[in-house]
Amino acid sequence: MRSLVFGSAMLLGLGMMSSDAQAIGCLSGGAAGALAGHMAGHGVLGALGGCVAGHAWKKHQLRQQDYQSYQNYDRGRRQYDPDYRSPYSR
16 A cells, blocks of 8 residues: 555656656556556556656657658648758658
8 A cells, every 4th residue: 555655656746747748648657557567566666667658658659740740741831832842851
């Protein structure tokens, strides 16, 4: 019980320190990690590992959305200006 309270407090503290997207990834990953870690007897370690993994996954998803937005912008811009060179392409 004490480790559950400690883990919850740790996740809450980490969630308050980060931005919204990072907190969502950390809290959802931390909850899943805590459950898996509890089953294995390592709830706090599972919560911390889940927080890190959830943060990385959310960051990955946001980067994919940003890249898709860049592509949509470039596609629309080329319709009006065929000589447009995108700063995002290599």
